[in-house]
Amino acid sequence: MFDRRLIYNFDWVLLVTVVLLVTAGLVNLYSTTAGWNGAATPFYLKQLIWFALGLAVALGLCLFDYRRLQYLAVHGYVIGVGLLLVVMVSGRVTMGAARWIDLGFFNLQPSEVIKIMMILLFARLLSKTASAQGYALKELWRPALWLLVPVALIIKQPDLGTSIMVVLIVASMVLFAGLQRATLVCLGILSAVVMVLGWFNLHDYQRARIKTFLSPDNDPLGSGYHILQSKIAVGSGGFFGKGFIQGTQSQLSFLPERHTDFAFSVFAEEWGFTGCVILLLLYFFLIAWGLYIARRAGDQFGLFLALGVTAMFFWHIVVNLAMVIGLMPVVGVPLPFFSYGGTNLVTMMVGVGLLLNVSMRRFMF
């Protein structure tokens, strides 16, 4: 049953791009954690194992036709929301936030699962209903409900970063499907209102982060510390960087969360503007290639699926980088393929698997 054309059409470009990014991330992780000892398994090795696992999952996802997934989209969505409810009730509490389900060998993060599920669900939804005229407002209340239930649950965790991610991914997909002009205006007004209301419902730490972002130097040792230290790290890298394992900001622990959310700061400090531009070009190529896959997808579901996955990559990359270089408040979003963290890497590799699947089956119809 396995068509030989599929191997012939396999998207090596995508895979190589991802491998390059992951490799850069591993090299960076090696440097970041060079001075750490005590852990039985070095971080870069753990990350490598996670990548191998993710790669296996991605290739496994290529084995069947992605179109079968549209019939599972609703089930997947229900499971995703169910997991969010579970974590709400019994999740492990870390740093005041209940985000994980302990599965023994690893911590399952339902908010990661729901990202994929939302992409699948909306790919199915939009592929069935997209029209040349675009959506009117009244057509959108049902999809809005699909979106708001999990987003509300994630905000409740509280995990503002992931909820923003989910909204941005879905918004990118819906916007691509097309909106009528009036709908666009209404939604614009609506989101403005939501933002204002949202400000008053933020947790103190979240509000502090936003305030700090607006004027980080007011409180350099308090909550402005992260942004400031990250900016110092990035800027002090200069044009060519301080060199591998030479970054003082990271090696001397001035950078917080430097192996996870702030991994890029370490990279920027040690590799400089040159390294950053190369990395950014790689990321841009990944996005452009993802859109290219969507564009030549065999069917509408494939288009929206590829678009959603690409949007997921894009927003993670942009939000993380913008945060790290001080263009956005601190929200806990990792840099795809680069930051340390198993769950996120696997999620992103699932995305890669879906893209590969869509890409290799573009001539199937």
Add this chain to the structure above:
Amino acid sequence: MNLAVKWTSLPVVRRRFVRYTLFAAAVFLLLTLRLWYLQVISYEELYERSVKNRTRLLVLDAPRGAIYDRNGDLLVDNRPSFQISVLRQDVAEREELFARLSRLLDIDPDVLEARWREGLRLPAYRPVPLAHDVSRETMERVQEHSIELPGIFIETRPVRDYVAGGAMAHVIGYLGEITEEELKGDRFSGYRGGDLVGKVALERSYDEQLRGIKGQQLVEVDVQGRLLRKLQMEAPRPGRKIRLTLDRELQQAALEAFGEHAGAAVALDVKTGELLAMVSLPTYDPGQFARGITSEEWRALLNDARNPLQNKAVSGQYPPASTFKMVVALAALREGVATAGRNIHCAGDMELGDSRYRCWQRRGHGDTDLHKALRESCDVWFYQVGLELGIDKLSAAAREFGFGSETGFELPGERPGIMPTRQWKRTTLNQPWYAGETVIAAIGQGYILSTPIQLAVMTAALANGGQVLRPRIIAGIEGDGGEMAAVVHPDVRRELAYAPEHWQAIRSGMEAVVGEVRGTGRSAGVEGSVIAGKTGTAQVIRRLSDEEEEQLTGDEVIPYRNRSHALFVGYAPVDDPQIAVAVVVEHGQSGGRAAAPIAGAMMENYLQRQD
């Protein structure tokens, strides 16, 4: 959904792909521009901040300069002291730690806690001192238990070691923590809060030379301020060594000669003005200040009626009494008021107006010339001569000798004393001058006040034939290359013009004081040396009236505060004067009995070591 035209191939959908790609490109361009701004445009500023982040400048204290006496004997040095300190970041269980430490150090845990809190203002990587200058045994005890005392460690810090102890306390002084005002001023630039600075005497006057220049060390630290490695070091430059003109043995001899008495003594080199000895008693132990003086000790020093903290040699002001008579005699000889042979009959007192001025010898001295008047300290001879001389000329001559103004000595706190004139009395007391005041001025009483160092300068001038010298204490200061740069002496402030026979007359009188049978200062005599001197007994209260004196029984004890000060000035040897000495024994009652032996002991000690 229109099946005729596939949605995906609608031009509007195609355009959306282009737009999305462009949007992504624009966002990445924005990120790149931001990176350009941070890494290229703001590079220098942010690089600087990253350097500041990871480096700290530590100050290295410079060892303070040592002080030696004229023979190279060590007077003040630095010795290592053990200090128990704590590195705050390494302490987890403070209460438990302090409980253990308090048993080892025998210090109350609350005291440790208080020191800890004081240390909170220091940066995290700076150790907080918990106990200063602990004994070697205590240090070793702490060291043995170091495993149970995480964060506690032993620092060795130099502290001032006053080898000469109390004998030199007033000359050398002591250190104390710098005050807020001192920090603000220019004098102590380069000092930081908590530093020790010279507070009095030499430690203060020569602080700039003694302090050295602090070094600094650039170290790399991590985010917790933990020291990782040393980057650069600028070694401290030790303070300059100073050599004094003082003679430690002579100083010690003076101290011993005083015994339990309070007072001051100054010895000068007659030819150079170099200070050979300067004692002030009672003294104190400067080591108390080096250890860190307790408030009880400090209060005890402040409240002691005999003023141990005051350097009486420069700031104690006493009537010169009969030691002043040489100045009066010289002035009278120069002005032609009297000759050395002038005979005045002393019947025990002199009448002037309604007042009677008594000689100390109630029987009277009979016929008296200058020689006898000096030898036996006849007051009447000087009353008469002084009266004829007048206060103006008397005062002028005394001022030439240095009375009434500072001698220009290097140590701080010198007082000018008082040499009254008509003008002085008018401005300070708004009263005219009375003849009777001239009479008592002629025997160094009344308004006249002098310091022991002034008396020593006068004595040196009598010995050297009229050179009024500025007393000097610094023999040499270490130069940049470590060599001792000698300070050139003498520093002659004035040359006094008196005829050789006038000097001779005074000299023979002073020689007779010590050397002749009826001399008042015979107890200053030194075997094998010819000594010139003059006793003085200065009343602290007015002289008793006849009636009062008649009421006194022979062995009634005068209260200490009312006893006269005993003075002696002298120089030796007479044919080639080398040392001039002035001694004031507070409430010593008799110059001849209390002060002269001290001066004699000092001269003897010095002279016997000269050949």
